[in-house]
Amino acid sequence: MPKKIVAGNWKMNNDLSQTETLLKDLKKQVIPEDVTVMIAPSFTNLFKAFESTREHPIQVIAQNMHQSQKGAFTGEVSAGMLKSVGVQTVILGHSERRAYFNETDDLLAEKINTALENNMQAIFCIGEELRDRESGDHYEVIQNQLKNGLFHVSNDSWSRIMIAYEPVWAIGTGETASPQQVQEMHHYIRETIAKQYDRNIAKNVSILYGGSVKPGNAKEIFAKKDVDGGLIGGAALNAEDFMAIINAFG
Numbered sequence: 001m002p003k004k005i006v007a008g009n010w011k012m013n014n015d016l017s018q019t020e021t022l023l024k025d026l027k028k029q030v031i032p033e034d035v036t037v038m039i040a041p042s043f044t045n046l047f048k049a050f051e052s053t054r055e056h057p058i059q060v061i062a063q064n065m066h067q068s069q070k071g072a073f074t075g076e077v078s079a080g081m082l083k084s085v086g087v088q089t090v091i092l093g094h095s096e097r098r099a100y101f102n103e104t105d106d107l108l109a110e111k112i113n114t115a116l117e118n119n120m121q122a123i124f125c126i127g128e129e130l131r132d133r134e135s136g137d138h139y140e141v142i143q144n145q146l147k148n149g150l151f152h153v154s155n156d157s158w159s160r161i162m163i164a165y166e167p168v169w170a171i172g173t174g175e176t177a178s179p180q181q182v183q184e185m186h187h188y189i190r191e192t193i194a195k196q197y198d199r200n201i202a203k204n205v206s207i208l209y210g211g212s213v214k215p216g217n218a219k220e221i222f223a224k225k226d227v228d229g230g231l232i233g234g235a236a237l238n239a240e241d242f243m244a245i246i247n248a249f250g
Contacts, residue, residue, distance in 0.1 A: 002206040005162065005229035006246045007038035007123060008236025009063060009091060019045040023052045025239035031057045035229070035246055039236065040091055043077055050086035061089040061123070064097060067110040079118035089121040091231070093149060095168045098125075105148030112150060112161075121160045123231065124150060125210065126189075130169035142185065143192055151196050158201045163189060164231040166210035171233075177211050179220045186226035215241050218248035 014022060019041055031037050038059045041049045049060045066076035082090060092115065093108045108124070115122040126145040128138040142165075150161065165185055170177040186207050194202035209221055210231035221227055229249075235241040 002204055002228045003036050004034055004249055005036045005038065005206050005208055006232060006242075007040065007061065007091075007164075007208065007230070008232045008242055009040045009094070010042065010236060011063070011096070011233065012042060013237055014041060014045065016045055016048065019048060020052070022237065022239060023049060026058060026242070027053065027056050029239065029243045029246075032246065032249070035249060037246055038089065046082070046087055047085040054086075059089065060087060061091065062087050063091050063094070065090050065092075065111065065114070067107065067114050069114070079114050079120055083118060083120070087120075089123065090115055091123045091125065091164075093125040093145075094164075095125060095127050095166045095171070099168075105145060108149045109152060112153065116153065116157050116160060119160075121162070123162045123164050123208070125164045125166055125231070127166035127168050127210070130175065133167070133169050138185070139188055142189060146189070146192055147196075155197055155201060158193075158197065158205055162206045162208060164208040164210045165189060166231070170211040179217075179224055182209050182211070182221055183224035183226055186224065190226050213245060215244035215248070218245040222248050 038061045040061045040063045046060060046062060053060055062082050065082055066073055066078055069080060070078055092111045093103065097103045112122055126142055128141040132138045132141045167177045169175050189207055190202045193205060206228040207226060208229045208231045209227050213221060213230040213232050214235050230245060232245055235245060
């Protein structure tokens with residue numbers, strides 16, 4: 001059975017004081033035992049967040065990392081640096097990294113390799129844009145992102161990989177993916193992994209939905225067979241909203 005996971009991606013939000021306040025609010029909450037909860041603060045607040053949640057079930061993860069172990073890469077952060085402050089999981093290939101920072105499938109394959117070589121877990125993000133959906137190419141786009149970014153890894157490596165499906169066209173655009181559209185794509189992702197590897201790997205990989213999940217729609221989305229949780233953006237910045245999403249599992 002795949003793990004139920006709710007991961008909050010804070011993006012470029014919350015200074016140190018705001019981070020401390022949100023962490024204080026979150027630590028007051030009771031986390032369901034069957035749900036793995038993660039938060040991804042900014043790099044500058046990772047250590048503070050890790051120290052603050054050391055005795056709490058919330059896991060602190062990173063929003064990105066460089067593919068090299070070290071070197072002359074001004075402004076970048078390595079896997080070793082993340083692990084040194086307690087981080088064991090990293091988000092890779094987020095749609096914003098692909099769009100604004102030109103991260104390609106080949107680059108992301110390198111980053112996946114680096115994460116695995118450092119015994120880290122990765123949440124690997126994939127998703128199509130509106131033009132792909134409208135042209136009917138959305139399944140092909142997803143297949144290529146999986147193939148180019150992940151399908152070189154060993155069978156054993158899948159125990160440390162999670163998938164986050166982000167329909168870019170349904171994030172901050174006014175467009176909405178229906179729960180049925182979400183289920184169809186999650187099922188397709190699972191079947192594509194099963195064909196490349198085997199049914200057992202596909203059955204156990206956690207596939208999260210990352211398309212504007214909110215307290216009002218989380219329960220219906222999480223009820224779908226192939227949806228194992230969510231990668232949450234804006235709603236993760238409010239403790240009450242984030243907990244409502246976490247508690248949306250039936």
